[in-house]
Amino acid sequence: MTKPPGLPAQLAHPFSPAGRVDPYPAYDWLRAHDPVHRDPMTGMWLVTGYEDCVALLKDPALSAAAGQRARSRDDDLPVSMLTTDGVDHARLRAPGSLLLGTAALASVADGIAADTDALLDRAAERGVLADAVEELGAPLATAVLARLFGLGADRHATLAELARAASVNLDPLAPPHVARLGRAAMGELTRFLDAHADTLGVPGPGGVREAGGAHESPLARLAADPRLTRREMLGILGLAVVGGWQPLAEAVGNALYWLLPRPGVRAALRAAGREGAETAMDELLRLEAPIPFTARVTVRDVRLPGGHVPAGQRVLAVLAAANRDPAVFADPGALVWDRSPNPHLAFGGGPHFCLAARLVKQSGALLLERLVRRFPEAALSGAEPRWAATLIPRRLTGLGVDLGPCVPDRAASGPAEQPAAPGGEACTAAEAAHA
Numbered sequence: 001m002t003k004p005p006g007l008p009a010q011l012a013h014p015f016s017p018a019g020r021v022d023p024y025p026a027y028d029w030l031r032a033h034d035p036v037h038r039d040p041m042t043g044m045w046l047v048t049g050y051e052d053c054v055a056l057l058k059d060p061a062l063s064a065a066a067g068q069r070a071r072s073r074d075d076d077l078p079v080s081m082l083t084t085d086g087v088d089h090a091r092l093r094a095p096g097s098l099l100l101g102t103a104a105l106a107s108v109a110d111g112i113a114a115d116t117d118a119l120l121d122r123a124a125e126r127g128v129l130a131d132a133v134e135e136l137g138a139p140l141a142t143a144v145l146a147r148l149f150g151l152g153a154d155r156h157a158t159l160a161e162l163a164r165a166a167s168v169n170l171d172p173l174a175p176p177h178v179a180r181l182g183r184a185a186m187g188e189l190t191r192f193l194d195a196h197a198d199t200l201g202v203p204g205p206g207g208v209r210e211a212g213g214a215h216e217s218p219l220a221r222l223a224a225d226p227r228l229t230r231r232e233m234l235g236i237l238g239l240a241v242v243g244g245w246q247p248l249a250e251a252v253g254n255a256l257y258w259l260l261p262r263p264g265v266r267a268a269l270r271a272a273g274r275e276g277a278e279t280a281m282d283e284l285l286r287l288e289a290p291i292p293f294t295a296r297v298t299v300r301d302v303r304l305p306g307g308h309v310p311a312g313q314r315v316l317a318v319l320a321a322a323n324r325d326p327a328v329f330a331d332p333g334a335l336v337w338d339r340s341p342n343p344h345l346a347f348g349g350g351p352h353f354c355l356a357a358r359l360v361k362q363s364g365a366l367l368l369e370r371l372v373r374r375f376p377e378a379a380l381s382g383a384e385p386r387w388a389a390t391l392i393p394r395r396l397t398g399l400g401v402d403l404g405p406c407v408p409d410r411a412a413s414g415p416a417e418q419p420a421a422p423g424g425e426a427c428t429a430a431e432a433a434h435a
């Protein structure tokens with residue numbers, strides 16, 4: 001079969017300035033005409049079909065270690081499980097459940113719920129948010145990581161600053177001077193986490209260990225695991241920050257961008273409760289995957305359902321393209337909030353499937369659920385937000401939100417619809433509890 005000649009000239013290449021804003025027309029064309037495509041611009045293979053991406057992510061002939069090495073950080077930084085394969089990877093991943101498994105998540109759930117309420121209280125006082133990613137997404141991501149690590153509120157600002165600086169490591173096409181800064185930031189983040197881990201066994205003033213303190217955090221359990229060296233443990237923490245902080249923050253922005261202009265969906269979500277919000281979160285992640293692709297290298301010739309890739313090639317599994325494959329998702333460009341099943345690839349697949357998928361769905365859904373209940377008239381406001389030029393994560397800048405009148409959230413006990421607080425006054429979670 002002859003290969004098609006390549007992306008038609010009228011379609012912006014997905015990595016060009018215009019394609020970074022709207023890559024979907026190019027992805028649609030590639031998926032339909034050449035789902036396993038050698039891209040002449042980058043020399044990489046772009047795999048855009050759902051079935052091909054699933055096969056690729058599972059195939060041991062595609063090395064994550066080699067695929068991620070191009071953007072792996074200083075050699076003297078701890079190894080991350082994302083840059084290992086096979087048994088090395090399995091050994092590093094297994095203890096990760098101490099940080100992100102069911103018991104760990106249960107132990108931080110109440111704390112994250114309280115942080116989310118406090119975050120929405122602060123937002124209610126402002127009423128209009130100039131940038132919802134900065135004012136909702138980033139503080140949520142900081143609070144979630146701080147709960148996992150047992151960092152108090154007084155360390156949130158430092159964690160956020162370090163996480164932001166280290167996040168440039170996500171972008172595989174960052175220019176060299178930016179990548180250099182990212183590597184330096186990764187070193188600083190690692191030293192911060194190392195110093196924090198040192199304090200875990202240390203009792204507080206008067207030799208007292210506060211109940212629920214850092215020594216009881218998921219991080220403390222991970223740090224005590226004899227299967228990991230200290231550096232390996234720090235590698236897991238560093239990956240959680242770089243792979244988790246900004247993607248979670250941006251996922252909130254991307255979700256609001258789709259959700260807020262659709263009053264019917266917001267009303268359905270108010271009625272659907274937590275489970276419905278988690279279903280919607282999956283759909284919102286499908287539509288705008290914050291991590292749109294992930295890299296691998298072929299260690300031998302590979303035959304995928306949609307084509308053949310020779311050995312030694314860099315391959316991108318384009319998760320964002322697979323997530324809109326019409327062979328799997330009916331009406332793939334539309335938000336179908338209750339889509340089920342929804343086997344999207346926003347969290348990847350195969351052995352490197354995101355360890356925090358449950359955490360992300362739970363914490364994202366909690367925020368959305370409480371936001372649509374407390375601010376039933378929330379809407380996008382101000383100038384049209386812009387998709388940033390970064391490739392990973394896919395993110396919006398200038399996402400203005402007018403929260404509108406706030407109503408007490410009696411989600412646990414009361415009916416979904418509540419009368420608005422007079423004049424749109426701030427209504428806090430504490431007020432709601434006493435209402």
Ligand code: HEM
Nearest residue numbers: 081082240243244247248251294346347348352354355356
């Ligand atoms: C919306 C937010 C997130 C998205 C979309 C996301 C997506 C992904 C994807 C696509 C991968 C697979 C990468 C690959 O196969 O090359 C991955 C891996 C991973 N993610 Fe997430 N992630 C998110 C948040 C988080 C958070 C908050 C954490 C930790 C607190 C986290 C921890 C990890 C880890 C440890 C891995 C590596 C797993 C392995 O190599 O076995 N992620 N994530």
